[in-house]
Amino acid sequence: MNANTDVRAAVSKTVSATKIRKALLEKQEIALLDVREEAPFAEEHPLFAANFPLSRLELDAHARIPRPTTAIVVYDNGEGYAQRAADILSALGYTDVGSLDGGLSGWKAAGNEIFRDVNSASKAFGELVESVRHTPSFSAQEVQQMLDAKADVVVLDARRFDEYRTMSIPTSVSVPGAELVLRVRELAPDPSTQVIVNCAGRTRSIIGTQSLVNAGIPNPVAALRNGTIGWTLAGQSLQHRQQRRFGDVSEENRTQAAASARSIADRAGVQRVDYARLQEYLRQANRTTYCFDVRTPEEYLHAHLPGFRSAPGGQLVQETDHSAPVRGARIVLADDDGTRANMTASWLAQMGWDVHVLDGAGAEAWRDSGQTAPSLPPAVLAASCARLVSVEVLAGWLAQEKPEQGIEVVIVDFAASAQFVQQRIPGAWFALRSGLEAAVQNLPASKRFVLTSPDGLLARLVLQEFQSLISTLGEAEVFVLDGGTNAWLQAGQATEQANSAATPNLASPRTDRYRRPYEGTDNPVAAMQAYLDWEYGLVEQLARDGTHGFFVI
Secondary structure, three states: OHHHHHHHHHHHOEHHHHHHHHHHOOOOOEEEEEOOOHHHHHHHOOOEEEEEEHHHHHHHHHHHOOOOOOEEEEEOOOOHHHHHHHHHHHHHOOEEEEEEEHHHHHHHOOOOOEEEEOHHHHHHHHHHHHHHOOOOEEEEHHHHHHHOOOOEEEEEOOHHHHHHHOOOOOOOOOOOHHHHHHHHHHHHHOOOOEEEEEOOOOOHHHHHHHHHHHOOOOOOEEEOHHHHHHHHHHHOOOOOOOEOOOOOHHHHHHHHHHHHHHHHHHOOEEEEEEEHOOOOOHOOOOEEEEEOOOHHHHHHHHEEOOEEEEEEHHHHHHOHHHHOOOOOOOEEEEEOOOOOHHHHHHHHHHOEEEEEEEEEOOOHOOEEOOOOOOOOOOOHHHHOOOOOOOOOHOOOOHHHHHHHHHHOEEEEEEEHHHHHHHEOOOOOOEHHHHHHHHHHHHHOOOOEEEEEOOOOOHHHHHHHHHHHHOOOOOEEEEEEEEEEHHHHHHHHOOEEEEOOOOEEEOOOOOOOOOOOOOOOOOHHHHHHHHHHHHHHHHHHHHHOOOOOOOOOO
C-alpha cells in the first residue's frame, strides 16, 4: 500500500455516535467538528460540537487544535464538506481523523439530543447554575423603576465592551464578566448599594451575578432578567455608544478579591501549576494543553506570557467551544492579579474541564507584547507562491475600466460577510470558499479576476480551486491581491462602506454568520422571545443529553 492509499484510508474512516458519546462520558480528548458554516451549525448540532468551517480550516486548525494526534471527528449534513475537511486535516499532519457515521443525520438517528444556537454548552450550563443556585434577578420593569426613583443602584454590563457600545442599559458601566469580582468594590463601595448585572440575554448575567454571590460581596446583587432582550421586550429604551468603563482597583480591594477568588477556585477543584511544570505539560505528546490569558485585551497587548492566547475570562466561559474545541483537554489560565484566572477557572471546572491556574510567574516572565502571530501550517505558507498583484496595479486596472466596454476586472472577496458588508473594495463580490462552485456561477463574466481576503492568506488558499472552476466558463487570468484588503486600506484606496449607496454584491449567501437574536438594535420581537424560550428549556435538554458532566458548587 503506497503513502497516498494510507492517507485516504485514514481520512475515510467513520466513527459511530456511540463511540463519541463514550469518549465524552469518559472525559477522553475528542474534537467533534461541524465543518459547515455558522448559520446552519446554529440550526442544529450536538452539545459539544465546535463550529469549524471548511472555509477557514487551514487558517484555524493549528491554533484551535494544537496537538496533531488529537482524536478528530468531522461531520456535515450531507453537503459533502466532511470528506474534504478530513482530507485537509490529514494533509495538515493530523493523524487521527474520522467522520461521524451518517453525519448529523446519523447522530439524530442514534437517538441523541440536538441543540441549536451558538455556544450552547455554555448557555446550558448557565441555565443549570440558575436552576441549582436560584440566582437572584429583577425584571426589566423593576430595574427601570429603581432607575426612575434614583435608587442606590449600580448596573454592571458583563458583555464585551463593543457589545456594550452597541446598546446598553441606562446608567450601566461596562465590566466584562471576569472583571466583576475584581472591580465591584470600587464601583459599589457602600455595602447597601444594590448591584445589578446584565448581559444581552441570560448566560453572562447569571454567571456574573453568581460570581459576586460566590465571592461573598456584602452588597445585595441580582441579575437583570433576560438582559437587553428583556429590556427591549418590556418596551424600555436602551442607550447607544456609551463609554462608561471600570477604573483602577485599590490594593486593599485587589487583595480581598484575590482571596475570595482563590477560595472559590479551591472549592471547585481547580488545580495549580507553576511555570516549570507547565513546560512539562506542553511537551506531552498525549495531552492537549490550552494556555489562556484571561485579562482584558488591552492588558494582553501591553505584556503577556509567551505561548498564552488572549481569552478574556467572561467570554471564555461564554464561548468555550470556540476557544477550546478539544473536549477533555487541559486548560491553563493566567492573570497578574490572582482574581480573574481563579474566577474563570472555577466556572470551567464546574463545566467539566481539567483546569489549572498558573502560579508564580514572575514579572520577568511577562515579556511578550502585541498580538500573538497566528500559527500557520506549511500548506498556508506554501500558498505564498500564488500569482500576486499589487495594490497599485489593481488600482490602475480599475481606473482604466470603461463601463461601456463591460467589466474588465472582477474582485472576489473571501472576508467574513459582516466585514465585507461594512467595508470593501469598490465593486467587489462576496464569496464563500465552501460554496465556491455555486459562487463562480453567480459572478459576472470577465477576462481578469482578483481574489482577496483581509490579509490575503485565505485568497491564496482558494486560488487553485477558483482557477479550475473559472476555466470551465472560458479563458481568464486569476490573481491574488498582495497583502489582501488590509493592504488596500493601508494604501488609502477608496472603499465602499455600509452607509454608501452601493448594494453589496453577493455571489454566496451570508451563511458564514448566524444572526444572534441579542445582537444589534433591529431584531424582531418574535426572534428575541423565541431565543429566551429556547434558553429556558436548556436544563431539560441537558438531562436528556446526559454527556455534559457539569456540576454546580
